[in-house]
Amino acid sequence: MEGNFVMNRNQQQMPLMEQLISFAKKEPLSFHVPGHKNGAVFPDDIKAYFESILPLDVTELTGLDDLHAPQGVISEAAQLAADFFGAEHTFFLVGGSTVGNLAMILAACAPGDKIIVQRNCHKSVMNGLELSGANPIFISPEYDPSVQRYTAPSYSTVEQAITEHPDAKALVLTYPDYFGQTYPIKEMIELAHHHQIPVLVDEAHGVHFALGEPFPTSALALGADIVVQSAHKMAPALTMASYLHIKSNFLSKELVGHYLQMLQSSSPSYLVMASLDSARAYLATRTENDRENILTSAHQVKRMFQHGEHWEVVTSNDPLKITLQMKDGLSGFAVADAFEAHGIYPELATDRQVLFIHGLKGFEKSEKLQKTIKSLNEQLKKQPNHATIDTSDLFTETIQQLAVTYQQMHRLRTKTVLIEHAKDQVAAEAIIPYPPGIPVILKGERITEEQIRLIQHLIQQGATFQHHAIEQGIQVFER
Numbered sequence: 001m002e003g004n005f006v007m008n009r010n011q012q013q014m015p016l017m018e019q020l021i022s023f024a025k026k027e028p029l030s031f032h033v034p035g036h037k038n039g040a041v042f043p044d045d046i047k048a049y050f051e052s053i054l055p056l057d058v059t060e061l062t063g064l065d066d067l068h069a070p071q072g073v074i075s076e077a078a079q080l081a082a083d084f085f086g087a088e089h090t091f092f093l094v095g096g097s098t099v100g101n102l103a104m105i106l107a108a109c110a111p112g113d114k115i116i117v118q119r120n121c122h123k124s125v126m127n128g129l130e131l132s133g134a135n136p137i138f139i140s141p142e143y144d145p146s147v148q149r150y151t152a153p154s155y156s157t158v159e160q161a162i163t164e165h166p167d168a169k170a171l172v173l174t175y176p177d178y179f180g181q182t183y184p185i186k187e188m189i190e191l192a193h194h195h196q197i198p199v200l201v202d203e204a205h206g207v208h209f210a211l212g213e214p215f216p217t218s219a220l221a222l223g224a225d226i227v228v229q230s231a232h233k234m235a236p237a238l239t240m241a242s243y244l245h246i247k248s249n250f251l252s253k254e255l256v257g258h259y260l261q262m263l264q265s266s267s268p269s270y271l272v273m274a275s276l277d278s279a280r281a282y283l284a285t286r287t288e289n290d291r292e293n294i295l296t297s298a299h300q301v302k303r304m305f306q307h308g309e310h311w312e313v314v315t316s317n318d319p320l321k322i323t324l325q326m327k328d329g330l331s332g333f334a335v336a337d338a339f340e341a342h343g344i345y346p347e348l349a350t351d352r353q354v355l356f357i358h359g360l361k362g363f364e365k366s367e368k369l370q371k372t373i374k375s376l377n378e379q380l381k382k383q384p385n386h387a388t389i390d391t392s393d394l395f396t397e398t399i400q401q402l403a404v405t406y407q408q409m410h411r412l413r414t415k416t417v418l419i420e421h422a423k424d425q426v427a428a429e430a431i432i433p434y435p436p437g438i439p440v441i442l443k444g445e446r447i448t449e450e451q452i453r454l455i456q457h458l459i460q461q462g463a464t465f466q467h468h469a470i471e472q473g474i475q476v477f478e479r
């Protein structure tokens, strides 16, 4: 057992970060991995950028604990996070929410088990299903015409799925969506629990909900069993830094821990882990005043965007998400490109929307933003409008299953077909525009005309896909 584990509930403390800093201050000699030897061995031309952090990029040395058997500073840091977020136990993730989603699904179901899953989930959820060999029961989200996109499943859809499949081993939901939209998840959690079904929530975009009102309430506080959050998305943490929180009467933290030690690196980044410690402290120590400043600033930035003539500013439940809804058939991709040409980078573009995310601090570059919006008002007048497509018929069935099981997929041969010839074929790969990373076609799903139309439209609009060459065809199973 390392160090003296003292349960410390002072949220200003950062046990892991502090230990790393005091370790580095001793200027230890490295005869161990990593090969940069605390920064001594590094390409000269880029050293300047990394210099200050390399001494903290260490490994499981004495006093620095071990992510896979935490008993010292990592355990203390995780306990502080659990206390702050209201979990029974918090795991630090160094592979993003991706690894948390995989682990929670593997912990919840064995091959062949039914699991109810929101259809418009991130691909990591779908990959978790495939890895587990589960039998997914997909529930379709509702189409919201005011924002022209699918949001969340309705209560009645969840109810129908549970009634038809009471033997499901879990319900998997995404909350909030990419645009910060939440929904009455509490009632769904209660319903699932009433049927002894645990609820797993991908809350990748909601770590800052812990700041309290007016931010929505985290699914963890609303009773969800496992909640995964990308700290790096909305809090000041390094890319990939994420949390998995568990508080459950149905699922054990030991089983989740078992899968996490299989899925996570045996050399987890101390920089990433320490940033989880400091991000939690950052969130926990925001004062009422800080929160007011953030919200006032987000409001002001929204008002700046409202001076744009080619879009409307759409609000969601999350005050930090600013969505521009294109007018007059203007393409969201083209508008995002135009912003980027002025050095302003949004989070995400779709053919109709552009999403901007405000940070957890007052925004200080108003002048540049205002100037850009003004010049885009002129510039975009010359932009040709693009054909829009009605996607409200994408999910035709409320509850849907794969055409072939994951076990059958192993034994099937695949072939390539052009997307225009793929109707009624069973997809052997997922087709995923990225971002947002939500598959339009799922692996194992029978391909519909609506899906083909949407993909062709997205290709035409310049959307990016995680695919090597979608124009040359997609993989389907041979029959």
Ligand SMILES: Cc1ncc(COP(=O)(O)O)c(C=O)c1O
Pocket: 095, 096, 097, 098, 099, 101, 121, 122, 124, 174, 178, 202, 204, 205, 230, 240, 242, 436, 437
């Ligand atoms: C809803 C959702 N879940 C999970 C993820 C994966 O998160 P990460 O990038 O932290 O692995 C993303 C990433 O964009 C996401 O949007």
